[in-house]
Amino acid sequence: MKRSGPHQVLLAVYALFALAAGARSLVQLVTEYGDAPLAYWLSFAAAITYALGWWAIRQASDGRLGFASVMLWVELAGVLTVGTLSLVEPDWFPDASVWSGYGIGYGFVPLALPVAGLLWLRRQENVF
Numbered sequence: 001m002k003r004s005g006p007h008q009v010l011l012a013v014y015a016l017f018a019l020a021a022g023a024r025s026l027v028q029l030v031t032e033y034g035d036a037p038l039a040y041w042l043s044f045a046a047a048i049t050y051a052l053g054w055w056a057i058r059q060a061s062d063g064r065l066g067f068a069s070v071m072l073w074v075e076l077a078g079v080l081t082v083g084t085l086s087l088v089e090p091d092w093f094p095d096a097s098v099w100s101g102y103g104i105g106y107g108f109v110p111l112a113l114p115v116a117g118l119l120w121l122r123r124q125e126n127v128f
Helices: 005-031 037-060 066-088 109-127
Strands: none
Touching (some): 037 066
């Protein structure tokens, strides 16, 4: 199946966020672990989620939609949970994670990305 423009954009953004969140979290875990380990581990979890999301969206373009749907909902739940906790319990987050404040440090892209993915996936379900 030919990949659409929105599909290519989703893949590019997921790849970028997997690399950025992964690099950020690994550097912070190695050099600043004692400062905010929860935030740094959550950023690492976000990186893994983005990598799995990239793979799932890539597979979804070939008609395998189930895993992509699960991953996108898990990602959205993670962003909403971490975003809410970072506002309700700011002491737990002395340093920001990728999903803190619903991704405010990244222009709220972490909040918009799973929503965009779910909308794209919904369109794919109508195609198949």
